[in-house]
Amino acid sequence: MATMITGECINCGACEPECPNNAISQGEEIYVIDPLLCTECVGFHDYEACAAVCPVDCCVTDPNNIETEEVLITRTRSLHQDVDIGENFESRFHEGTEKPAAAKPPTQKAEAARPGAPTTPPPGPPPQPQPARAVAEVEEPAPAFVELPDIDSWEIPIHCFKCGESYTSHPKHFMIGNVLWCPYCHKSMVVKDNLNFQVRTALREFYDKWERELVQFQTRREKELIEFRAKREKALQGFLAQQKRDLQAIKNRLQSISESYDAPGRPARKRSLLGWG
Ligand code: SF4
Ligand code: SF4
Known part of the structure; x- marks a missing residue:
C-alpha cells in the first residue's frame, strides 16, 4: 500500500523533507504523495517517515493501492541505484525486529558532519508559515440566499x-x-x-x-x-x-x-x- 495524505492535512509541511524518495509535494489544497515514488520507506526505515512526523496523523496507508514488500523494495532499489541496500534492510513489514541499519544515501547534513568536510555556514532561521495559509481565518460573508416574493x-x-x-x-x-x-x-x-x-x-x-x-x-x-x-x-x-x-x-x-x-x-x-x- 502506498501511503496517502487525507483531507485532514493542515499543510504544515513537516513531512516533505522526511521522505527519502522526494515523493511528497505541495498539492493544490494539501500536500500529496506520488504513489510511483512512495515505497512506504521500505529500505530506509521500519516506519513511514511522513506518518511519524505528521501532527494530525493524516499520512495513512492507501487501502486502494496494495503493494507487497517485494514490490516496494524493488522500487526503492530502482530509485536509489547508487545506494547499496543489502538484504537486511529496514522495513515496516518487519517492524520491531532487530536489524542492522539500512543503507542510506548521505544527506546534506550527514555530509557536512563528515570529518574533514568543508565547513558550511550555519543554517538560517526556519521558514515561517506563508500568510496565504491563513486565508481560512477570514470571516466569511453571509450568503445571499434567493428571496421569495410576497x-x-x-x-x-x-x-x-x-x-x-x-x-x-x-x-x-x-x-x-x-x-x-x-x-x-x-x-x-x-x-x-x-x-x-x-x-x-x-x-x-x-x-x-x-x-x-x-x-x-x-x-x-x-x-x-x-x-x-x-x-x-x-x-x-x-x-x-x-x-x-x-x-x-x-x-x-x-x-x-x-x-x-x-x-x-x-x-x-x-x-x-x-x-x-
Ligand atoms: S511513506 Fe516514506 S516513502 Fe512514502 S511518502 Fe511517506 S516518507 Fe515518502
Ligand atoms: S505532516 Fe501531515 S499535516 Fe503536515 S503537511 Fe504533511 S501530511 Fe499535511
Whole structure:
C-alpha cells in the first residue's frame, strides 16, 4: 500500500523533507504523495517517515493501492541505484525486529558532519508559515440566499378556453365564486373550489418547503463550521505538541553531545594500578 495524505492535512509541511524518495509535494489544497515514488520507506526505515512526523496523523496507508514488500523494495532499489541496500534492510513489514541499519544515501547534513568536510555556514532561521495559509481565518460573508416574493404577488397564468389567449391574475383573486375576465375576449370564468384549492395549496406547500429547507441548510452549515473549527483547533494543538516534543528532543540531544564530549584537558578518572576500581 502506498501511503496517502487525507483531507485532514493542515499543510504544515513537516513531512516533505522526511521522505527519502522526494515523493511528497505541495498539492493544490494539501500536500500529496506520488504513489510511483512512495515505497512506504521500505529500505530506509521500519516506519513511514511522513506518518511519524505528521501532527494530525493524516499520512495513512492507501487501502486502494496494495503493494507487497517485494514490490516496494524493488522500487526503492530502482530509485536509489547508487545506494547499496543489502538484504537486511529496514522495513515496516518487519517492524520491531532487530536489524542492522539500512543503507542510506548521505544527506546534506550527514555530509557536512563528515570529518574533514568543508565547513558550511550555519543554517538560517526556519521558514515561517506563508500568510496565504491563513486565508481560512477570514470571516466569511453571509450568503445571499434567493428571496421569495410576497405570496400574493404571484402572477397565476390562466388560459382562456374561449379565445385561447393567456392572461394572469393574483392568488387573492382565486376565491371560490370569484369571476375572472379574459382581457382579450372578455369571457368570464368563475373560480371553483378545485382551482382555488390547487393554486393556494401549491403555493403554500412551496413556501413551507422553501422555509424548511432554508432552516435545515443554515443549521447544517453552522454545525459544519463548529466541527471545522474544532478540527482545526485539534490540529493546532497537535502541531504545537509536536513542536514542543521536537524542541525538547533537540535540547536533549545537545545535552547528550555536550556530556559525552571528550574535551582536551578534561580530568580523566584515575584507574587502579591493578586494573580495577
Ligand atoms: S511513506 Fe516514506 S516513502 Fe512514502 S511518502 Fe511517506 S516518507 Fe515518502
Ligand atoms: S505532516 Fe501531515 S499535516 Fe503536515 S503537511 Fe504533511 S501530511 Fe499535511
